Amino acid sequence: xxxxxxxxxxxxxxxxxxxxxxxxxxxxxxxxxxxxxxxxxxxxxxxxxxxxxxxxxxxxxxxxxxxxxxxxxxxxxxxxxxxxxxxxxxxxxxxxxxxxxxxxxxxxxxxxxxxxxxxxxxxxxxxxxxxxxxxxxxxxxxxxxxxxxxxxxxxxxxxxxxxxxxxxxxxxxxxxxxxxxxxxxxxxxxxxxxxxxxxxxxxxxxxxxxxxxxxxxxxxxxxxxxxxxxxxxxxxxxxxxxxxxxxxxxxxxxxxxxxxxxxxxxxxxxxxxxxxxxxxxxxxxxxxxxxxxxxxx
Amino acid sequence: xxxxxxxxxxxxxxxxxxxxxxxxxxxxxxxxxxxxxxxxxxxxxxxxxxxxxxxxxxxxxxxxxxxxxxxxxxxxxxxxxxxxxxxxxxxxxxxxxxxxxxxxxxxxxxxxxxxxxxxxxxxxxxxxxxxxxxxxxxxxxxxxxxxxxxxxxxxxxxxxxxxxxxxxxxxxxxxxxxxxxxxxxxxxxxxxxxxxxxxxxxxxxxxxxxxxxxxxxxxxxxxxxxxxxxxxxxxxxxxxxxxxxxxxxxxxxxxxxxxxxxxxxxxxxxxxxxxxxxxxxxxxxxxxxxxxxxxxxxxxxxxxxxxxxxxxxxxxxxx
Numbered sequence: 281x282x283x284x285x286x287x288x289x290x291x292x293x294x295x296x297x298x299x300x301x302x303x304x305x306x307x308x309x310x311x312x313x314x315x316x317x318x319x320x321x322x323x324x325x326x327x328x329x330x331x332x333x334x335x336x337x338x339x340x341x342x343x344x345x346x347x348x349x350x351x352x353x354x355x356x357x358x359x360x361x362x363x364x365x366x367x368x369x370x371x372x373x374x375x376x377x378x379x380x381x382x383x384x385x386x387x388x389x390x391x392x393x394x395x396x397x398x399x400x401x402x403x404x405x406x407x408x409x410x411x412x413x414x415x416x417x418x419x420x421x422x423x424x425x426x427x428x429x430x431x432x433x434x435x436x437x438x439x440x441x442x443x444x445x446x447x448x449x450x451x452x453x454x455x456x457x458x459x460x461x462x463x464x465x466x467x468x469x470x471x472x473x474x475x476x477x478x479x480x481x482x483x484x485x486x487x488x489x490x491x492x493x494x495x496x497x498x499x500x501x502x503x504x505x506x507x508x509x510x511x512x513x514x515x516x517x518x519x520x521x522x523x524x525x526x527x528x529x530x531x532x533x534x535x536x537x538x539x540x541x542x543x544x545x546x547x548x549x550x551x552x553x554x555x556x557x558x559x560x561x562x563x564x565x566x567x568x569x570x571x572x573x574x575x576x577x
Numbered sequence: 578x579x580x581x582x583x584x585x586x587x588x589x590x591x592x593x594x595x596x597x598x599x600x601x602x603x604x605x606x607x608x609x610x611x612x613x614x615x616x617x618x619x620x621x622x623x624x625x626x627x628x629x630x631x632x633x634x635x636x637x638x639x640x641x642x643x644x645x646x647x648x649x650x651x652x653x654x655x656x657x658x659x660x661x662x663x664x665x666x667x668x669x670x671x672x673x674x675x676x677x678x679x680x681x682x683x684x685x686x687x688x689x690x691x692x693x694x695x696x697x698x699x700x701x702x703x704x705x706x707x708x709x710x711x712x713x714x715x716x717x718x719x720x721x722x723x724x725x726x727x728x729x730x731x732x733x734x735x736x737x738x739x740x741x742x743x744x745x746x747x748x749x750x751x752x753x754x755x756x757x758x759x760x761x762x763x764x765x766x767x768x769x770x771x772x773x774x775x776x777x778x779x780x781x782x783x784x785x786x787x788x789x790x791x792x793x794x795x796x797x798x799x800x801x802x803x804x805x806x807x808x809x810x811x812x813x814x815x816x817x818x819x820x821x822x823x824x825x826x827x828x829x830x831x832x833x834x835x836x837x838x839x840x841x842x843x844x845x846x847x848x849x850x851x852x853x854x855x856x857x858x859x860x861x862x863x864x865x866x867x868x869x870x871x872x873x874x875x876x877x878x879x880x881x882x883x884x885x886x887x888x889x890x891x892x893x894x895x896x
Contacts, residue, residue, distance in 0.1 A: 404637065468679040474634045475673075476666035476693040476744065486692075490683040571683075 312562025319556050323375040334373040335524035338364035343542045359544045367548055370526050377527040382508040388446030390500050393453025398484050401461025415451045423448055431519040441520055445507055460492045494568045501564025505557035528553050581784040582608040582752055587644035589630050598855045600626050602808040611782040615795045618805035621852045624788045628754045632671055633661045667697040669752040670745040674760050676737035680729035686740055687725030697748045712743040735766035755787045771798045804828050807853055807863040814889040824891040826868050870895040
């Protein structure tokens with residue numbers, strides 16, 4: 281007892297310190313963390329820091345450019361859109377839905393894909409056949425068409441949007457996890473686990489899953505980007521977020537008609553998506569390195 | 578000495594695209610407690626498959642279709658999959674050839690040592706840690722407490738093989754199967770590991786079934802040897818007998834293939850031909866296409882394994 285507690289406490293502290301040091305040593309990881317932290321803080325504090333109600337229209341101040349442009353005013357720092365709504369306030373409120381949808385849909389899809397991919401790859405045979413043919417069927421239907429049909433039937437709402445995005449994009453993870461599982465289950469440490477009498481579920485979750493995780497995280501963070509864009513497409517087609525709620529995707533599609541005359545309407549939500557996605561990718565990359573014991577000093 | 582393991586007429590086949598292929602054709606073995614038995618043979622002779630079927634961890638396309646395995650008095654064919662799983666690790670255990678990949682890269686050595694103990698003996702974490710450190714010390718790892726917190730990639734090949742042995746032995750199994758445990762190691766480490774396995778046999782009275790193609794390893798460690806060819810045992814003898822007086826032409830061929838340090842020869846001796854493909858086994862004696870002594874009898878009749886003394890048996894008409 282005494283031996284373990286003495287031996288363990290400094291080592292776990294050391295690990296935490298190491299993780300922190302490695303974050304400092306990796307500038308992209310630090311940048312990623314800052315961006316994601318910033319975006320999440322803004323989303324949480326939206327009602328406090330937003331200068332206007334994001335849905336408040338003002339026909340007099342339509343399409344006011346940002347303050348540094350000719351004709352802009354400091355009243356609307358990033359200008360207004362075609363209905364005279366303040367773009368900064370909309371960006372701040374839009375972050376809530378974009379981040380929520382992006383992350384929850386990826387978590388949902390990742391969980392389904394991870395589980396089914398592990399089962400298909402590990403058990404093979406009929407499981408593999410049924411799961412992988414389902415995946416093929418999903419891939420054969422154009423994604424956006426499939427989502428549109430479901431959304432049209434269920435009716436658009438935040439919850440259905442997340443369910444639909446998660447329920448259609450899991451196939452990517454399932455395929456990746458299955459193929460990794462197929463190679464990892466032939467490794468000798470899996471054979472050794474069998475030789476010490478480990479149960480199948482233990483082998484799947486303790487031996488295979490942690491070794492699939494690094495590639496999985498990379499795909500998942502890249503997919504946060506795709507999901508935010510997909511949400512934008514669905515909102516653009518009128519089946520995603522409904523006014524007066526606002527998301528970056530919706531703002532992007534609102535701005536489409538004015539790209540030639542009022543660039544700021546579409547540019548700022550576009551930038552917000554790009555920067556957030558980049559932050560998530562940086563963070564994911566760093567996370568993968570931290571989780572890989574081979575890279576721990 | 579008491580009987581530990583008995584394998585009776587074991588037959589294993591694999592399902593392939595061309596139908597069933599039989600890779601082990603009636604192997605019978607017997608081991609006593611604390612005995613070291615070596616199975617020797619070329620790649621594809623069925624020696625690994627034999628060991629995997631003793632533990633019931635054949636790949637999904639393989640199956641034992643005949644024969645019986647007894648551990649002490651227990652008939653292992655009659656117990657459920659679940660009971661079999663409980664025997665693994667606790668009663669019998671296995672170490673593999675490749676120490677580089679035989680440990681889970683994402684967990685510490687300590688985690689992996691504790692796992693088997695917590696799983697099979699229901700030990701508490703602190704107990705398991707203590708026992709783990711003891712096991713590491715037993716297999717000759719200095720600074721065991723520190724090694725418990727290390728990850729596999731931080732250890733050398735020899736250290737990893739020691740850890741593997743520590744894990745395999747942690748629940749004090751009666752039978753340890755070692756599938757080419759030294760093949761991936763360099764000679765000095767090889768020697769240390771073999772010495773370690775011998776020590777463990779003395780200390781814990783564990784029966785060790787060692788599978789190898791290296792006759793040097795056999796001479797070093799084994800009490801008895803079974804030579805396998807094409808899924809059959811062709812000769813079985815005590816180590817001393819076998820090296821002094823090899824009977825079967827295949828065994829003789831193997832012995833002759835060992836380069837001797839004092840003889841200067843241009844070309845090393847080799848046995849002509851290849852191990853037959855399990856799907857196209859020759860008729861009669863399976864070794865006849867490569868055998869210098871073969872005649873018509875060998876082509877048409879399949880020899881039985883017959884005893885020539887208490888400690889020696891061979892499967893050949895000619896010697």
